Amino acid sequence: MSEKKRRGGAGAGAASGSASKKPRVSTAASYAESLRSKLRPDASILATLRSLASACSKSKPAGSSSSSSASKALAAEDDPAASYIVVADQDSASVTSRINRLVLAAARSILSGRGFSFAVPSRAASNQVYLPDLDRIVLVRRESARPFANVATARKATITARVLSLVHAVLRRGIHVTKRDLFYTDVKLFGDQAQSDAVLDDVSCMLGCTRSSLHVVASEKGVVVGRLTFADDGDRIDCTRMGVGGKAIPPNIDRVSGIESDALFILLVEKDAAFMRLAEDRFYNRFPCIILTAKGQPDVATRLFLRRLKVELKLPVLALVDSDPYGLKILSVYMCGSKNMSYDSANLTTPDIKWLGVRPSDLDKYRVPEQCRLPMTDHDIKVGKELLEEDFVKQNEGWVKELETMLRTRQKAEIQALSSFGFQYLTEVYLPLKLQQQDWI
Amino acid sequence: MSEKKRRGGAGAGAASGSASKKPRVSTAASYAESLRSKLRPDASILATLRSLASACSKSKPAGSSSSSSASKALAAEDDPAASYIVVADQDSASVTSRINRLVLAAARSILSGRGFSFAVPSRAASNQVYLPDLDRIVLVRRESARPFANVATARKATITARVLSLVHAVLRRGIHVTKRDLFYTDVKLFGDQAQSDAVLDDVSCMLGCTRSSLHVVASEKGVVVGRLTFADDGDRIDCTRMGVGGKAIPPNIDRVSGIESDALFILLVEKDAAFMRLAEDRFYNRFPCIILTAKGQPDVATRLFLRRLKVELKLPVLALVDSDPYGLKILSVYMCGSKNMSYDSANLTTPDIKWLGVRPSDLDKYRVPEQCRLPMTDHDIKVGKELLEEDFVKQNEGWVKELETMLRTRQKAEIQALSSFGFQYLTEVYLPLKLQQQDWI
Known part of the structure; x- marks a missing residue:
């Protein structure tokens, strides 16, 4: 050439x-x-989005009207079944009084000469089940005793009491700490951080409240821009005025309040490169939306934030991920949670996310050049086949078809493969056309 | 017990x-x-900080008055020596006209029947030197020809021409793209991303401008809070009103403008857990400062942002890192750059950062409990010994002593070890006392 x-x-x-x-x-x-x-005028696309948003907000509690299981899942928190554990957000006063009750019971038990013991729900993998009705992983209610007067459990009972006392102090001061901070307050007792972390999860289940209700927070890495205003620790944040960098998603979700928005949908983006393109092009001004990303694997703070937005604003959530098994895995974490946080799953998951793109069928539909597609590795194919067996995929026929297409063609592609048609093809053609054609599943 | x-x-x-x-x-x-x-009233500590800040702002260009090498380093950009390459920030018009000149020269060469060739500066490791006077890694000026009419270089010359054309288009559109976007615009030609990335670095050296001047940006992960206002792509950001989450540092530094601050110093924090503590406690309201973190290994966007703050505001930079070799490594990246970006080092580095803490001598001084200290691994010790040989350590006697203490005691500690004295010990006692005692080196 x-x-x-x-x-x-x-x-x-x-x-x-x-x-x-x-x-x-x-x-x-x-x-x-x-x-x-092929693009119709924006007004026509906006009309489409408006009807999507209104369909979504009519189903109460939040969840698309087309997905009854999602509605059920969200309703379930109001009345958690006695046979499984779904922990819920609680305010500080409520958590504090639960701790007080636990400690009072222990004190009474000691005074009556019976020593004391904690009843700790089992978080073992064998105790975690997926409930199709709820579309979530939850814990079966099965508690084990953790008596202090037993050489096998004395240490763990002590650690449990200590963690309860530390959490109580954190709540009283009205501050937030990390797991690491907690560990360092008594290294001698805890030994290593895995132990204080594990007991923290126990305490969370014992009290029936989320880890964020305990004011123990995860580090955040997500960012948000778009048609959203909220208060972060009392500071009013207007996410249309956050430049290209966006607003860092706060680590402590309970300090987020006053969420308001005139957006028609939430656009969940896998990667920060695509996020940057959308932010720089101010995509949300053309199509009113809230754009957020966790920059890869979703962290707890971003998942909590997305859920809050979904529950309070009742907006549809459309996802833009790579066309590979990893992109679907990321969707599954947002939608169903991850195994090791199952007891907290109800508060971390956002059911009913629509897969907007990039989907395996898009590669041919948009004629993505062969050179911009990548061959799937053996590991990719293994992960893809495993996903086909997962319930959250199986219950969506469209997803099964897409995944089968991916496995048949053995090709994957990144969001950025669309750059082969021009740097702004994503924001100027691909996404507007997707929205116009209501091409989400 | x-x-x-x-x-x-x-x-x-x-x-x-x-x-x-x-x-x-x-x-x-x-x-x-x-x-x-031991803490004196805040007013007294503030007086100390004010004199530090004013000493720092008097030395022009930016750089502490106590460090003549830093001043020289920053002055050097105005008059880059002919024997080495220090690329500088350029505005879009200037970069565009440089590209035009290069392409015109190539066209004339072709018309005169001599074909065309690019003169590409060598970026080989052997060509990278540390200049003690400048306290920076730079490239020796040594160019190699990349003729199109040579089977060995025809492909690379083509890629170079293509990258020049793509950068030209990006600048004309006034947008920013990632390296990955660039790669996907012509996968067939580039083959793999390593090739387009390498040529992008070549182009940067050829044009004598930074990669960010080419509008090819890195993903950001840094956050900032505190006494700082600036415009991100025209949006006015007040970093005292960014809650606990803070403002995400923008990926495209050239869209940052109107930097204003009444801070007395910049507090550079290694980890987001410490950042969160400082943000939640609104440390900057008690001691006016700008707090920023790259959450671990410094990314390019955060380094560019820190440098901009330092150059424009002429504030002292105090660093809070873990007391381990990795913490010092992070300081070295901020101060001297990393080897693979050496040609760009002048624009990425912030010389004259003061090591506030946590320093090896602090462990005994603050009586950090034995259990909160960690034994150094063999690898830690190896890295520590290597650091002792590095020029940026050697030229600071205090740092050498601290590093020797670390290697002698074979102990390290994280910032969060201070949590053993209380979750807010860092913000309420440790840092105020450090500032009061001017305990930085």
Whole structure:
């Protein structure tokens, strides 16, 4: 290919060349460009989004009207079944009084000469079940005694009492701490952090409240921009005025209040590169939305934040992830939680997320050039096959089809593969067309 | 240890127990608490900080008056020596015209029948030198020809021309893209991302401008709070009103403008847990400062942002890192840059950062309990010994002593070890006392 030819090729950002492979790059580029003409005026796309948003807000509690299981899942917190444990958010006063009750009971038990013992719910993997009705992983209610007057459990009972006392102090001071802070307050007793972490989870289950209710927070890495205002620790934040960098999602969700928005949907983005493109192009001004990303694997703070937005604003959530098994895995963490936080799953999960893109079928539909697709590794294929067996995939026929397409073609692609049609193709053509065609599943 | 005894122990957050090991935990805790009484009124500490800040702002260009090498380093950009390459920030118009000149020269060369060739500075490790006078790693000026009419370099010359054209388009559109976006615009030509990345670095050196001047940005992970206002892409950001989560540091530094501050110093924090503590306690309201963290290993966006703050505000920078070789490594990246970005080092580095804490000598000085210290691994010791040989350590006698103490005691400690004296010991006692005693080196 001569330099001259290359220079004469397509414009900036568009892939050019005289490739003979199919689909040919230049053809693909001009086809991709032709899709731009399919776009209807924004007003028409906005009307589509408005009806989606209103359908979503009518189903109460939050959850799309099309998904009855999601509604049930969210309703379940109001009346947790006695046979399983779904812990819930509690305010500081409520957690404090629960701790007081536990400690009073222990004191009475000691005074009556019976010593004391904690009843600790089992968090073992064998005790974790997926409830299809709720679309969530929960803990079966099965408690074991942790008596102080037993050489096998004396140490753990002591640690439990200590953690209860530390949490009580944190709540009284009205501050937030990390797991690491907690560990360092009594290294001699805890020995290593795994022990204080484990007991913290026990305490969370014992008190029936989330870890964030205990004011023990995770570090945040998520960011948000778009049509959203909220108060972070009393400071009013307008997310349309957060530049390209966006607002860091706060680690302590209980300090978030006054959530308001005129958005029509929430756009959940897997990667920060796509987030940056959307933020710089101020995509939310053209299509009113809230854009957020955890920059890869979702952290607890971002999951809590997304759930709060979904519950309070009752907006549809559309996801933009890579077209690979890992992208779907990320969706599963947002939707169903991860195994090791199952007892807290109800408060961390956002059911009913729609898979907007990039989907395996998009690769041909948008004629993504062969060179921008990547072959799946053996590990990818293994993960993909495992996902096919997962309930959250199985219950959505569209997802099964997409995953089968991925495994059949053995091809994956990143969101950024769309850059082959121009740096702003994502925001100017791909996403608007997706929204116009209501192309989410 | 009986449960009763434990309950009767020190208050919330303070480690209690009847340890017999030295230093005893309870003694250490009461000693730590006694340090609180050493604190003078805030007004007195503020006076100290004011004189530090004014000393710092008097030396022009930015850099502490006590460090002549730092001043020289920053002055050097105005007049880069001909024998080495220090690339500088350039505005879009300037970069565009440099590209135009390069391409015009190539066109003339072709028209005169001589074909064309790029002169590319060598970025090989052997070509990277540390200049003690500048306190920076720079590239020796040594260019190699990259002719198109040579089978060995034809492909690379083509890639170079393509990257120049893509950068030109990005600048013309006034947008920012990632390295990954750039790669995907012509996967067929680039083959893999390592190739387009490498040529991007070449282009940066050829044009004598930073990668951020090319509008190719890195993903950001840093956050900032405190006495700082600036505009991010035109949006006015007040960092005292960013809650606990803080403001995400923008990926594109050239969109940051209008930096204003009434802070007396910049507090650079290694980890987000300490950042969260400082933000929640609104430390910056008691001692006017700007608090920022890259959450571990410093990313390019955070380094650029810190440098901008330092250059424009002329404030002293105090660092709070773990007391281990890794903490010092992080300081070295902020101060001297990393090897693989050496050509860009002048624009990424902030010389003259003061090491506030946690320093090896603090462990005994503040009587950090033995159990909260960690033994250094063999790898830690190896890294520590290597650091002793590094110029940026050697030229600071205080740092050498601290590092020797660390290696002698073979102990390290995290910032959060201070939580053993109470969750807020860091913000209420440790840092105020450090500032009062001007205990930085």
